[in-house]
Amino acid sequence: MNTQRIPHSPGPRAWLGLLVVLGPVLLVAMDGSVLFLAMPEISRALSPTAGQALWILDAYGFAVGSLLIASGNIGDRYGRLKLLMTGTAVFGAASAGAALAPGPELLIAFRALMGVAGATLLPSALAVLSALFTDPRRRAKAIGIFAAAFAAGFAIGPVVGGQLLSSFWWGSVFLINLPVVVLFLALAPVLLREVPATPAGRTDILSILLSASGILLTVYAIKHAAAEGLTPTPVATGTAGILTLGWFTRRQLHLEHPLIDFSLFRDRVFTIAAITGLLPLAAWSAMAYLSGIYLQSVLGLKVLDAALLALPGAAALTLTCIVTPALAARTGTRAALITCHFLIATGLLLLLATSASSGIGWYVASTIITGLGYGISFSVVADTAVAAVPPERAGSAAAIAETSNEIGNALGIALLGSLAALIFRLQGPHIAGTLNETLQAPGLTATVIGDAKSAFVTALHITAALAGILHTALGIFTLRHLPKAPTHTDDTYPGPGPGGPLAQDTTGNHSIR
Template sequence: MTDVEAVRPAEAAPAVGSRRAWFGLAVLLLPVLLVSMDISVLFLAMPTLTVDLDPSAAQQLWILDIYGFLLAGLLITMGNLGDRIGRRNILLAGATIFGIASVLAAFAPSAVVLILARALMGVGGATLLPSSLALISTLFPNPRERAAAIGVWTAFFAGGSAVGPIIGGVLLHQFWWGSVFLINIPVLLILLAFGPLLLPEHRSGLRGPLDLPSVALSIGGILPLVYGVKHAAADGIDAEAILTSLIGVVVLIVFVRRQRKLDEPLLDLRLFTRAGFSVAIGSSLVGMMSLAAMSYLTSIYLQSVTGRDPLASAVLGVPMAVAVFICSMSGARVGRRFGTRNTFVFALTASAVGNLMLLGVGVHGGLWWYLVGSTVAGVGYGLAFTLVSDVAVSSVPAERAGSAVGISETSFELGNSLGLALLGSLAALIFRSGGDYAATLGETIQEANGDAGLIESARESFVAGMHIATAVGATLLVAMAMIARFASPREVSANVSGH
């Protein structure tokens, strides 16, 4: 159906393992770090930002969520567009958009302007992730080199979201809230200066332009679905959450039916006939669901149950971040040594065990259970997410790498939203069933007027909800591990090892 057109092959395609290729990888890590950091860095800035801009409750949610909405909604489209117009072209264009939006956000005079700037950052971020990961397949055609490079890429992506709150806390201690956006600018300037020199251009020979109805349907399906599950996480499952989610599902069904009829679809459904690709997408979806719920609930636990401030809570997350980083770096070697199927099974099981260890956490003790459990889970997540990224690149034809990466990154974003909505809502349901409490633990403590008995009871109910939600997350991980074990093991084993 397609031919691969390598743009400027003689001067732009570095030799395998060359110094230029690894410098190119270093440049590609910059936008990945920024995009992942910007998912989490704003949490700590919201209190001071709220004082300055005085946003309404609805505007506060949009400030936090619009970035992730557009990131999730546009990843498939931007990955596909990069395959057509050139992955380096769209990477540099996205970096420019991201930089302009960061300046607008830093100096936003009102909540509305900040929301628009965050939306523009989402558009730019959606171009950066799939193009940066897809370019690795051009920089490193050798499977072993590519797997190692993808491990580094995954480590920085996972590490960025972990260190985001810590960097945010340090900046906010010294500067005003806009500094969390301005830190993006010097990093992006380095990318724009060295990207054209070190990164190869690559575009596939796809003949036709993007199918615009497919673009509209994909965005029109993903955005309502993500909004619906996020609304359910914040306000419970109500008519608005159900209606918007159903609209998203219906539009996505129409989108899928259209893709089956097109010669050059936006989403190549044939990718899912590859067992390795399907296992990888399922693992990223389930893995992110459990990770998002665990991170969200333990963050509340550390602050509202143990009484720590946001920065101290973020520091306690460092062991997990280190585990994710190290295991992401070594995931490729582990996959080659033990086989991708076995590594997937081990990684998902370790993540499940880490989640289950949180059952040892209590209102007045058990912090070591959190530290050890989150670290064990971090080992599993680091290994699994590296394999997901590698399979997304290596199990598909080179000309479809961008769109395949778009699918895998979208599964990460959807998993994050579903984890907060489904598992977060489950924890909230258990919490509220424990007594006559406010919507959240923080609000309950504020409204308790020093009633020690009520506060103690509310904290116990929250911990019970956290236990049940993380146990359900662990169950999903075990189920996915079983699927990985028995779903076409020969094909899954071949994808990442390169044999």
């Protein structure tokens, strides 16, 4: 039997370093979702338009997703710990600015700045973590904890936001970041060490600008069309965005050191894993946002009660993320990928049983079942990305995996959220562009209020059904097209290569256990 064993194990300093690294990880993940239950309060305080409300939610996610790949390359070149500390400091300053923003425009700007800083944290944190744990088994355990913390941050974000809003004003959901930032900046220089820079090649500034502007132009067009119809403005910006993204893709194919190596997508395993990183986050973010409005504005629950209802799903997601690495080692990553999509689809379709007058039980059941699927997907994608690359490229590889998550998080609100907004605009009482704006209008009759709530529930149902169908389709595609690998019998940690989670089949594609 061929084994690989590392004679030394990490000491207490490594595990303390892991705890310190988890602080920024939790912040980045939590701030991607902390506003889902806070938006009704922010809408009442700042009165954003329908478009501004969506940008408040996903300016952060798009900034993170647009810059993650570049941040991974910069960290590889100039030092990951240095970038991690700088990004954390900027993240704290931007959080304070967001908490004190007097209007929606400044709040959007500070949310975007938080996203720019957040983009530096995830790939750098995972690379520093990988350097702390050189033993493959313990590194796998540490990465599992990292993935669980990231998933927990997304899951508990709405809960934390709801708890804070029950006692404080809306800005408290940002100020909660500051103690974690201060603690990290104090302990990181003591417990963490710099990872040696590697010659990762020149960072292509034009590629960064093309990717970010292409995404923003395209999403702006989608939001504008959903809120106001298909006018010349969204057509022009959407066309410009698509052309810009096409330019970005073409440029990557000819660069020696591209931001995204598109040749990786020739591998079926890599492609399915990347989509698995994107689609579940898209579904989760959109449904968490829409469900927050459903619970508060349709069913009339207080924000604290809505937050408490999110706890079972958050617990299911977090626990699943913790136990998935051990289960995947026995059943194989292929089975985990297939299972996660069918679980998510089942949970999403349960939301079709909700109505404008009842549905709390269906909502809780949906969050628990989808939480199981989300937890599996988060764990599998993160572990596969790190196991497939050499340690010196961990920053760039982690950036690719986390980019799919963050872009999925933002796209869920941008695309599925815009779909819900379009349906409400077409089905609603035509008073305002969103349910919250409509309910704030003076002199509403009970009939108009009922029509507005029913229109929102219809939008929720159609959005959930579409997301469920997409997950079902991806689950079937994974079942039919993801190649199997020989059963692994080695008792050591299965790393990349023959017999591990990533193996080569006879066609050159990776096969998955």
